[in-house]
Amino acid sequence: MTDFLTHCRSVVGDAFVLDAPADMAPFLTDWRGRFTGKALAVLRPATVEQVAALVRACAQWRVPLVPQGGNTGLVLGSVPDAGGGAVVLSLARLNAIRQVDPINRTMTVDAGCILQQVQEAAAAEGCLFPLSLAAEGSCTIGGNLSTNAGGTAVLRYGNTRELCLGLEVVTPQGEIWSGLRGLRKDNTGYDLRDLFIGAEGTLGIITGAVLKLYPQPKASITALAALPSPTHALQLLNLMQDHCGSSLTGFELMSQYCLNLVAQQFPSLPKPFAAQHPQYVLMELSSSESEQHAVGLLENAIGAALDRDIVSDAVVAASVAQSAGLWQLREHIPLAQAKAGKNIKHDISLPVSRIADFIAATGPLLEAAFPGCQLVCFGHLGDGNLHYNVAPPDGISNEDFLRNQDKVNRVVHDSVVGFGGSISAEHGIGALKRDELAHYKSPVELNMMRAIKAALDPLGIMNPGKVL
Amino acid sequence: MTDFLTHCRSVVGDAFVLDAPADMAPFLTDWRGRFTGKALAVLRPATVEQVAALVRACAQWRVPLVPQGGNTGLVLGSVPDAGGGAVVLSLARLNAIRQVDPINRTMTVDAGCILQQVQEAAAAEGCLFPLSLAAEGSCTIGGNLSTNAGGTAVLRYGNTRELCLGLEVVTPQGEIWSGLRGLRKDNTGYDLRDLFIGAEGTLGIITGAVLKLYPQPKASITALAALPSPTHALQLLNLMQDHCGSSLTGFELMSQYCLNLVAQQFPSLPKPFAAQHPQYVLMELSSSESEQHAVGLLENAIGAALDRDIVSDAVVAASVAQSAGLWQLREHIPLAQAKAGKNIKHDISLPVSRIADFIAATGPLLEAAFPGCQLVCFGHLGDGNLHYNVAPPDGISNEDFLRNQDKVNRVVHDSVVGFGGSISAEHGIGALKRDELAHYKSPVELNMMRAIKAALDPLGIMNPGKVL
Structure with a gap:
């Protein structure tokens, strides 16, 4: 691995290959502080060409890599596992607004741009980039795209997927796909853009994007x-x-x-x-x-x-x-x-028409299994998306109650799936919900996903252990 | 092939395996009457299970199949080639509106429903299904999805892709993928829905869909x-x-x-x-x-x-x-x-901000190469989509002028690509634009498309010769 790291240093410069534990620490622990992984190094390229060169090196030395944006994900998708054999590839230094086109109502950005920076660059041209969510001051647009983030404006403007017209992606072979199209209509072959959006870095690394802008409401x-x-x-x-x-x-x-x-x-x-x-x-x-x-x-x-x-x-x-x-x-x-203490969180969605029935049916199931438990139920009703969180009964400590997490998940997720819903509405799968995905998806769907993963990333180096 | 056809008859009944030339004729010629292919038979299943059984038979006997909806496509995507070894698999008998859910603002339909039938079923519940295009009285929603059709309401409501929440698909292995989700947010793995949308039947057969509805404008x-x-x-x-x-x-x-x-x-x-x-x-x-x-x-x-x-x-x-x-x-x-006679048609899109420059630049290029040629330029400007058609100069017959088709295409498409545009905005690729796709797409993008095609359809039986 010395050769590999020496090669990485030759690509990005010594200062941008971090391998001292203190330097790597901020990149290894997830946003909620639930898990700390290990890594061989943290790589911090500044250009798309450097990203591509690093991926070619990872392919050559068979080093798994974990793409990371603002590291604000909620499903352990952007931190490495405990093995220590992977590198974190941070996109944070690719942070330029490349172009704003107010007539086409598009902007072209680097993946490492902070969401708030994107919002502000749009506003400076009298336009609205409508994606808005709690972490907007620190999450990156590349991470938003890779997880197909939702937020508070989905009812009118759609998920991140609907806000993107084109992508630039570094493939698992270290090639650059220039798909930065600013087109509202383009029917030339398979929809690779939407395949990379929401793939959580397991099929390639999003390095740039063309985003849709809207007129600012008055x-x-x-x-x-x-x-x-x-x-x-x-x-x-x-x-x-x-x-x-x-x-x-x-x-x-x-x-x-x-x-x-x-x-x-x-x-x-x-x-x-x-x-x-x-x-x-x-x-x-x-x-x-x-x-x-x-x-x-x-x-x-x-x-x-x-x-x-x-x-x-x-x-x-x-x-x-x-x-x-x-x-x-x-x-x-x-x-x-x-502030009130830890609880068991669910990011679920349902057909809007089934939400009242879901709420009416699921509360009693939880009460029967965990008498006295408290439901903290809120969310984006217009999108069918509930944050359906379960807190301990009075007198039971949060830590004791959290031991029931798998059982609580099973009750909630079984009910969600029974009502035609999804176990991950806007946070993605990552490592956290990988087993739940395998539990609920049909073999036909899982097999198609695995076939696509194997076709695009035959070495399996892209964010292993996430999603599939 | 006798065994194969006997098996098909056992699946759908004798009346729905057509092999007499007169019976097959309407399924073999494209909408504009430019090409007539040949087929072993036309298969007319009535259920998803019959579609799956027929695809399994095609896989077993290695018979290529051409899925067909209303056969109103404009790029020779839904008719077989001249070889005569393929079957046409018509979805027209799968034509039920399965469910309308006005609270969720969705409807679930069979792929063979006529677009107008879908619009009317939505209106009957006080809702709008906004997809609207010239062929709406005969095209099917399965064809609209497979070609990601555009039309006149894209500016506000998006392409067909944006109007679909879930799909049911028969895979090239003859399995049924039940992805009929009516969810506005669902981040559970790769976006298979958008991969099948616009794939023109080369990756699987869309048999059903959940469509988005909107409130009727007042x-x-x-x-x-x-x-x-x-x-x-x-x-x-x-x-x-x-x-x-x-x-x-x-x-x-x-x-x-x-x-x-x-x-x-x-x-x-x-x-x-x-x-x-x-x-x-x-x-x-x-x-x-x-x-x-x-x-x-x-x-x-x-x-x-x-x-x-x-x-x-x-x-x-x-x-x-x-x-x-x-x-x-x-x-x-x-x-x-x-009525005025045949001309050379282009279905192109551009960044909206480049349209005036494209029009200003491309006319003189054509005039220089084909003095006196006439431009019939109109289209969905709000989407950047032009129908940019070239008619002969006065005194030159349409037939004579049409011999220049490849040269005219090259002038127009080179200019389109130079302005960051697309050579197929809303009609797709089919067999007609397959060579143009190969000419203009980067090897990186073509290779990813081919890898996906090989992964999902390793026998290559799904609509061969189309797109790739």
Whole structure:
């Protein structure tokens, strides 16, 4: 391996091949701090050509490699395993905005650009790059693409997959595929772009991308509605979409338990309603016309929902600050959970029409198996995506309860699959859910995935142990 | 082959294995009547299980198969070659709407459903399935998916790819992959769905799909603008998108030459402007609110465009009949071309920002090579998609001019690729553009496509001679 590392140093320079334990440490532990892997070295190329040269070296010396962006993933997809034979290949130094084309409404970026940097570069040209998620200050667009990240704007703009027109990829053979097309329509052969998106670095390394931009909305307005049940939330979603079409840009469900948790842990945050209600929906409306238009549209729709008893109560934010306050309630749910102690998390999706039935059916199953357990259920209802987290009963420690993780997963995931849902909505598979994937996917589907993996990466050096 | 056909008859019944020339004829000639292939038989299964059994038989006897939907393709993708050794596998009898879920805004359909049938089933539930194209009365949704069809609503709703959430596919081994998921978010492994979409039946046979539905707009309104140049059309596009956001659902460019051709061939159609203008744009606006809202939005935006001298003149349709009349002008361009005689067609796309430069650069190249040739240039400008057709100079017969097809293609496609465009925007590759694909794609990309083809279809029985 000395020869291999010497060769890597000749490619990127001594300073960018890290092998001292202290230097490597930040690259080896996952975002949630649950696992620390080992690596031969951390490689930090600065150009696509350097990435390609390093991959050729990995192929020649049969060294497995783990591509890494901002290392904010939630499924152990971007850290190496405990074996110590792999290298981490960090894309962080490929961080240039290559081009913004406001007429084509596209931008071409390096994979290592931070998401927030991409958002800001779009805004500087009067455009919107709509991908938005909690880690946006540190995650990279390459990681967003490799995990097909979701976030809070999927209802209107789609997942990261829908926001990408073209890719540049270094193949497992160390060749560069220049697929940086800025085209809305292109039917010339197989859709390689979408194969690399969401493949979590197991088929190749995304080094650049052409992203879709949108006109900046003229105004956004937020409201919080209180409702008797998840069924009412579904009725509200349909009513809002009928009234507002694609102006409805956010629709987030939160249970009373979630907001109580936030109120306990962050007492200074707003408390919009005096009374308690079983469920709440945070809605965001964006208008390409004016604030007046957005407010009128939102108030009309909420009025119709109140008339039909779909909604029990509602507040419409009267200012940007009030809007931000309502969003803070939503964004503080995971933080409040973290302060309250560890719990068992699920990132699931369902057909939107089955969500109320899923919630009604799964709670009793968990209660029967784990009496007194607490459900922290919230998420992007408009996309069918729930963060369905299970916290310990009163009097049981988090550590004791976490020993039930596999059993809790089985109850929740069996129910999800029974309702036609997915065990990973927006976080991916990584190493964490690899066994769950194998458990739930059909042999036909697994065999096709394995055939593609073997065809594109016959040496098996690309992020081994992840996904498949 | 007698054993093979006997086996096929045992699977689907004697009546559904056609081998008499007269019975097979409608399945062997392409839509435009340019090519007639030969086949061993035409197989007409009625169920997914029958499709799978037939594919297993093809694999066992090594009989190549050509999947076929409505046989309306434009690139010779759904007819067999002249060898006579293949079978056509028609999906037309799999034509059930399996389920409509208006709350999830999805419908599950058999691949052989006619597109219009799908649109009508959605409308019956108060929903919109937005895919719309000229052949919608006879093309099937399976063919739309296999070619990733485009059409007139791509600007707002995307290509067929963006309208599909899940697939059911019979693999080249005759297994059934049940990927009929109705999920907006699902990150569980490789994106097999998008690999089969657009693969033109070379990787497997799409037998069913889950399609996305949208709320029906409350009103649509159409306008025709006259402009000095394609550059002005791009300025208008950006202005309209800034003013109207996603309410802008159509944006079609037509040159003066196109409208003159329509006026000559169809003199009864409306003539909206007294004066002649170099370019015209047909715009459609849809509102989720009201007709009044749509009209106000459109008139404001056109007013701004007139103020800035982007637009020379404009008419807004005052009724549904007037809207239909304006759309007829656009839809009659290909019909007027056909009446005027054969020409050399190109289905190309470009970055939207490069379209005016492409038009300005490519005309002189063609004029230099083929003096006096006529350009019939129109298309979905909002998607960067032009139908860029070249007709003979006055005094030269269409037949004589068509002998230049390869040379004309080379001039046009070289220019397209030079501007970062695609030689097939929405029609696919089929057998017609296979050599062009090989000419323009990089070896890296071709090799990845070939590796995937070999991995999934190692016997090479799936629609051989198409795409690759």
